[in-house]
Amino acid sequence: MALKYALLSCLNESRATGYELTQLLRERMGNVWNASHQQTYRELAKLRDEKCVTFEEVPQSDKPDRKVYAITERGRGDLAEWVNEPSERPRVRDxxxxxxxxxxxxxxxxxxxxxxxxxxxxxxxxxxxxxxxxxxxxxxxxxxxxxxxxxxxxxxxxxxxxxxxxxxxxxxxxxxxxx
Amino acid sequence: MALKYALLSCLNESRATGYELTQLLRERMGNVWNASHQQTYRELAKLRDEKCVTFEEVPQSDKPDRKVYAITERGRGDLAEWVNEPSERPRVRDxxxxxxxxxxxxxxxxxxxxxxxxxxxxxxxxxxxxxxxxxxxxxxxxxxxxxxxxxxxxxxxxxxxxxxxxxxxxxxxxxxxxx
DNA sequence: AAACTATATGCACATTGTTGCATATAAGTA
DNA sequence: TACTTATATGCAACAATGTGCATATAGTTT
Structure with missing residues (x-):
């Protein structure tokens, strides 16, 4: 559920592809949230349906085309709402x-x-x-x-x-x- | 997956009911694993099917009957095998x-x-x-x-x-x- | 030459976790 | 008297996550 907001937080700072978002989650947000690339792409598709993000296809000759995602007003609204809701404590599973x-x-x-x-x-x-x-x-x-x-x-x-x-x-x- | 082993670890020390196992997870193992009572009962049913635990019904007059679970040889075997496998690091989600x-x-x-x-x-x-x-x-x-x-x-x-x-x-x- | 890593995307299936409900009784609290 | 807490069990539906597979190309390492 919160993966949505993890992605929106990243996109709120700057536009990015699914691939880049996966890396951000692993690196910069590694101690906060994590997700596989499959999860990221799946969630991005959902965010597209919900109109929380838009994307622009950037053709590349040597590698597969990139889809550069950007947050929408609605996405930013959802994010702001979520931020100010009380947060659950993390579940422990070690x-x-x-x-x-x-x-x-x-x-x-x-x-x-x-x-x-x-x-x-x-x-x-x-x-x-x-x-x-x-x-x-x-x-x-x-x-x-x-x-x-x-x-x-x-x-x-x-x-x-x-x-x-x-x-x-x-x-x-x-x-x-x-x- | 590891809920199975959390329950087996508890039962390896002493027999217990689903209710007691839920409490153990919340209290003594609270910083290690957690699960709702529904999850616990569901997993116990699965462990029954797999013959990793047996249970004994203890009638009670004032409260609902208790099902006291005990670990089987097979359960202990599974647990020992799992313990000596490499463990994944916990996923971070905060x-x-x-x-x-x-x-x-x-x-x-x-x-x-x-x-x-x-x-x-x-x-x-x-x-x-x-x-x-x-x-x-x-x-x-x-x-x-x-x-x-x-x-x-x-x-x-x-x-x-x-x-x-x-x-x-x-x-x-x-x-x-x-x- | 073959294997691996990085870039780039995504589907389908399986497992796990959450939420709402359902039942039943006793004791303590407001 | 009504509400909450503790004991005791569990199903069904739904939501979230994880795993295995699939595709495509270029560069680097063994």
């Missing part, structure tokens, strides 16, 4: 943490490898977010308000990944003692 | 953070109220998790391994809620300056 509740069934070497694997990912994601921060938000105090809000979202991503890194180090030391 | 990307469309009073509302929830959840910690995990060093793993999961919940509290204070001060 397979790795869930597995902590099946304790004695673990093969400890597996568990260790699993956490180490995730640790690499968290480190990489943290680095990516820190790079975004230093590129776009190096002087947050002097940013316009709507960028400060985006910075707040990014800060969540940074903090979450830092905290996962600490957690995994802690978890690995617990496992080490058990061995 | 409506409040998403709204940070629709900056100039916010009514600032709304935004402030929204964050304050969420703050109350995070504080309450943190307190709840801290209470669980002091009741069951006050001496983690001397706990059996599978309880230490559960403690690790709880620590995530504590940390996430603490970090949301800090974030909301930060966010509120950013908003205050804008006013």
């Amino acid at each position: 397979p790795l943490l869930l597995k902590m509740f099946a304790g004695e069934l673990w093969d400890i070497a597996n568990l260790k490898a699993e956490i180490e694997g995730h640790r690499i990912h968290w480190q990489a994601t943290l680095d990516r977010y820190l790079a975004i921060e230093s590129r776009y938000f190096s002087d947050p105090e002097n940013l316009p308000f709507h960028y400060r809000l985006q910075h707040l979202a990014l800060l969540r991503g940074i903090d979450v990944n830092r905290s996962w890194l600490e957690w995994s180090d802690n978890a690995l030391s617990v496992i080490e003692k058990e061995k | 409506p409040l953070l998403l709204k940070m990307f629709a900056g100039e469309l916010w009514d600032i009073a709304n935004l402030k109220a929204e964050i304050e509302g969420h703050r109350i929830h995070w504080q309450a959840t943190l307190d709840r998790y801290l209470a669980i910690e002091s009741r069951y995990f006050s001496d983690p060093e001397n706990l059996p391994f599978h309880y230490r793993l559960q403690h690790l999961a709880l620590l995530r919940g504590i940390d996430v809620n603490r970090s949301w509290l800090e974030w909301s204070d930060n966010a509120l001060s950013v908003i205050e300056k804008e006013k």
Whole structure:
């Protein structure tokens, strides 16, 4: 449901193709929302039907034609309405943490490898977010308000990944003692 | 898909009714997985078909009869297999953070109220998790391994809620300056 | 030469999750 | 007395998401 608004938020800043929107969701909004490219295209088709976006076909000779989407007045209206509605808290669904509740069934070497694997990912994601921060938000105090809000979202991503890194180090030391 | 394993993990520790399983998911596993009671009952019916659980009807005179579920060998096998498979990272879907990307469309009073509302929830959840910690995990060093793993999961919940509290204070001060 | 990555789009089917409803009783609260 | 909460179960319809497949071309890596 909120994928609609994720896409509209992107298009509210600038026009983009489905492909670009998919990338934006993965990169800039990676710690906030995610969707596969199939989902993005499907949702864009729906937004077209609802007249929340328009699109313009841009022919390309070497690659498939691009459809450049733009938000409409109605789209912006829907977005503004949604923004000011109360938001639900995110549902928690974390397979790795869930597995902590099946304790004695673990093969400890597996568990260790699993956490180490995730640790690499968290480190990489943290680095990516820190790079975004230093590129776009190096002087947050002097940013316009709507960028400060985006910075707040990014800060969540940074903090979450830092905290996962600490957690995994802690978890690995617990496992080490058990061995 | 993983709801199956959430339920099996619970039943692996002790037999329980659908009602009790719903509560466990909300309380003890609240920072790890969540499901409505309808989902729980539906999944239990499926687990029955797959012969991963058995159940026993316990008549009650004052309240509706209870169906007490227990895990089977097959269920435990499925669970052990799943535990040792690599886990996907959780998908991120946070409506409040998403709204940070629709900056100039916010009514600032709304935004402030929204964050304050969420703050109350995070504080309450943190307190709840801290209470669980002091009741069951006050001496983690001397706990059996599978309880230490559960403690690790709880620590995530504590940390996430603490970090949301800090974030909301930060966010509120950013908003205050804008006013 | 074959495989992989990036660009670019999308359909069809399957699984999962939400919402509204339905039933039944007891105890506590306004 | 009427409403809410807790216990206890579940179906049916609908909405949202995920997975597998399909197509097309160019450049880069093995």
